[in-house]
Amino acid sequence: MKAPAINMKSVCRLAAALSVPALVLATAQPAHACAVCFGDRDSAMAQGAVSGVLFMVIVTYVVLFGIVGFAVHWRIRAYRLQQSLAATGGAVGDDQRFQGAPRRSPS
Numbered sequence: 001m002k003a004p005a006i007n008m009k010s011v012c013r014l015a016a017a018l019s020v021p022a023l024v025l026a027t028a029q030p031a032h033a034c035a036v037c038f039g040d041r042d043s044a045m046a047q048g049a050v051s052g053v054l055f056m057v058i059v060t061y062v063v064l065f066g067i068v069g070f071a072v073h074w075r076i077r078a079y080r081l082q083q084s085l086a087a088t089g090g091a092v093g094d095d096q097r098f099q100g101a102p103r104r105s106p107s
Contacts, residue, residue, distance in 0.1 A: 040046065
């Protein structure tokens with residue numbers, strides 16, 4: 001069996017592609033953190049970051065609880081409608097369906 005031929009153009013491309021990340025990693029400097037991550041935890045910037053995160057968490061939970069509350073509201077309405085249909089034998093009259101709605105006079 002004959003060994004496959006090595007394409008020198010592909011070898012050069014592979015060497016170039018691997019040498020660039022190796023060069024970047026070899027010359028990398030350590031990262032310096034800002035005052036929030038590294039330094040004074042009582043600084044105004046750190047307190048502002050904590051307040052901002054707290055505000056975003058509160059807004060997220062208010063929206064989520066609003067969605068859950070809306071779903072529970074519709075579930076209760078469906079249950080009450082089911083109970084009224086069972087009590088009336090399945091017939092829903094105008095006064096049951098449109099409670100509190102203004103009535104139109106026939107024209």
